[in-house]
Amino acid sequence: AYQFAEAGAAEVVSEENLTPHFFLEKLRFLIERPDILKTMAVNSKAFSRTKTASIIANYLLDYLYQTLET
Secondary structure, three states, X not given: OHHHHHOOOOOOOOHHHOOHHHHHHHHHHHHOOXXXXXXXXXXXXXXXXXXXXXXXXXXXXXXXXXXXXX
16 A cells, blocks of 8 residues: 555555544545546556466466476
């Protein structure tokens, strides 16, 4: 979550600060500022790695096949 926030793709709210009032005010703040939400969306897309799960799964399968063959 913190890396996502550092990339400008999110805001982190620590659990001790997560009260209903604070959460509602944070949502209102962001909803009223579509420019911030758009920036977060762009940064989120830039931060993501679209094929990461597939790559990791293939590494695991290759490893398992090699283990079975030996």
